[in-house]
Amino acid sequence: MDDTKRKEEEQVMSNEDDSKGSICGYDSLHRLLKDNLKPHLFHEVSRLLTGLNCGKPLETIVLPELASTLSAEHGFDLQAFCFQADKELLREPRVVRVGLIQNSIALPTTAHFADQKKAIFDKLRPIIEAAGSSGVNILCLQEAWMMPFAFCTREKRWCEFAEPVDGESTEFLQCFALKYNMVIISPILERDINHGEVIWNTAVVIGNHGNVIGKHRKNHIPRVGDFNESTYYMEGNTGHPVFETAFGKIAINICYGRHHPLNWLAFGLNGAEIVFNPSATVGELSEPMWPIEARNAAIANSYFVASINRVGTETFPNAFTSGDGKPAHADFGHFYGSSHVSAPDSSCTPSLSRNRDGLLITDMDLNLCRQVKDRWGFRMTARYDMYADTLAHYVKPDFEPQIISDPLLHKKSL
Numbered sequence: 001m002d003d004t005k006r007k008e009e010e011q012v013m014s015n016e017d018d019s020k021g022s023i024c025g026y027d028s029l030h031r032l033l034k035d036n037l038k039p040h041l042f043h044e045v046s047r048l049l050t051g052l053n054c055g056k057p058l059e060t061i062v063l064p065e066l067a068s069t070l071s072a073e074h075g076f077d078l079q080a081f082c083f084q085a086d087k088e089l090l091r092e093p094r095v096v097r098v099g100l101i102q103n104s105i106a107l108p109t110t111a112h113f114a115d116q117k118k119a120i121f122d123k124l125r126p127i128i129e130a131a132g133s134s135g136v137n138i139l140c141l142q143e144a145w146m147m148p149f150a151f152c153t154r155e156k157r158w159c160e161f162a163e164p165v166d167g168e169s170t171e172f173l174q175c176f177a178l179k180y181n182m183v184i185i186s187p188i189l190e191r192d193i194n195h196g197e198v199i200w201n202t203a204v205v206i207g208n209h210g211n212v213i214g215k216h217r218k219n220h221i222p223r224v225g226d227f228n229e230s231t232y233y234m235e236g237n238t239g240h241p242v243f244e245t246a247f248g249k250i251a252i253n254i255c256y257g258r259h260h261p262l263n264w265l266a267f268g269l270n271g272a273e274i275v276f277n278p279s280a281t282v283g284e285l286s287e288p289m290w291p292i293e294a295r296n297a298a299i300a301n302s303y304f305v306a307s308i309n310r311v312g313t314e315t316f317p318n319a320f321t322s323g324d325g326k327p328a329h330a331d332f333g334h335f336y337g338s339s340h341v342s343a344p345d346s347s348c349t350p351s352l353s354r355n356r357d358g359l360l361i362t363d364m365d366l367n368l369c370r371q372v373k374d375r376w377g378f379r380m381t382a383r384y385d386m387y388a389d390t391l392a393h394y395v396k397p398d399f400e401p402q403i404i405s406d407p408l409l410h411k412k413s414l
């Protein structure tokens, strides 16, 4: 290939990459490293980047053929890993199979709203079937999975997508919960019929008998970049519930809540063993934060964190601005997928694709949570009483920061 042709091809590739916020045409960081490092270097980089579980790299799981067939037919990424815990003498292993689904929207945002929602249902059906037929016990979808993430626009017509907790999205998923004996976490835009049709950003927890166990409403609402969600709903009023399910104690920290360590802590104090973080976030804003925050939360709170993000670029009919000096634009940028699971022992799975729909299946022995607590003693050493005191002072209007100034602070150096 001559130089001009190569340059032209590189230009096309880099334009495509740019529209996806780049990582140079690779599907994930893991892939980029694997394809470019010598095996012994990749092994060592992975030891630090994704950690070791019980002293070893994570093993992959072999899934039933149907799951691979559905993944090939419908073009979604399918990956599966297993977290081990040490064998105990007095307790049986408590292995739970968790599934995470990430997806792009299915029709342009200009299509009729009913068609958009139906097309998302149709797109998810085979992915949920793949999860169910692989024996997934707890399945979680992405934030506001039943609609485009239209909150950047500040246009109120998108509120039409909101549904009551027992609405059509819940009904759609209840069938799968029953069919596959699966707990399903369904993050939706909620319309609270009993309270004057107020809108919330809510995760509905559907039990493995198809029943609604309860709901949690997003605690922290972003006001950053194009994420103008506070125009649509207020901070949640459900606290930090932990749902005791047939397969373990679970909680949901919805998207922007992942930037708040006390939010993670509160779910942990209530006894969560797995905290799901269904999200919608874009590369330019948060991609470097994404793996760090989840992993840190898992380590600090001795539980598993399951992170899910949307995929693709959603373009809206009318351009908008967000008071950041940028020209008016009609999309958020690239939702980078990259769903993954972090464990309390600091190991984590590689991420799903940053460009394609995907299903990540992970086996986790929940005994690992207590084993890490016993080993590291973070709960014992946490000094909650000291921080309770600091916070109680901090929230008072007359609070003054505890700063001890160097009396020689302003003395000139010789």
Ligand SMILES: NC(=O)NCCC(=O)O
Residues within 6 Å of the ligand: 143, 222, 227, 254, 255, 256, 257, 279, 280, 281, 282, 285, 286
């Ligand atoms: N959906 C949402 O809360 N996004 C905020 C952006 C971020 O937290 O990365």
